[in-house]
Amino acid sequence: MPSIMARQIDTVFVVDEDRCFGCAACVGLCPVDALSLEGLLVFVDESSCTHCEHCIPACPVHALSLSVEKTNPVHGVLA
Ligand code: SF4
Numbered sequence: 001m002p003s004i005m006a007r008q009i010d011t012v013f014v015v016d017e018d019r020c021f022g023c024a025a026c027v028g029l030c031p032v033d034a035l036s037l038e039g040l041l042v043f044v045d046e047s048s049c050t051h052c053e054h055c056i057p058a059c060p061v062h063a064l065s066l067s068v069e070k071t072n073p074v075h076g077v078l079a
């Protein structure tokens with residue numbers, strides 16, 4: 001197991017399904033094999049993804065990104 005980067009809190013790896021056309025350029029670049037192609041769309045195993053961003057620049061149509069989720073209820077509600 002590569003010990004690269006820790007997963008980023010409140011962040012999820014996102015595939016833009018409208019952009020991805022299944023070229024597979026990203027799939028072989030993932031050091032933890034979190035990406036897989038199903039037909040003409042790539043899927044991410046979010047629990048495996050380390051958020052290393054290694055694959056993101058490889059996508060010719062910018063379909064890959066990290067998205068910050070601001071709604072994590074773990075942080076509680078401000079009074
Ligand atoms: S961000 Fe890193 S771990 Fe996640 S899918 Fe891309 S290459 Fe794989």
Ligand code: SF4
Binds near residue numbers: 019021024025059062
């Ligand atoms: S590089 Fe981009 S277009 Fe190609 S399979 Fe990956 S996400 Fe889809």
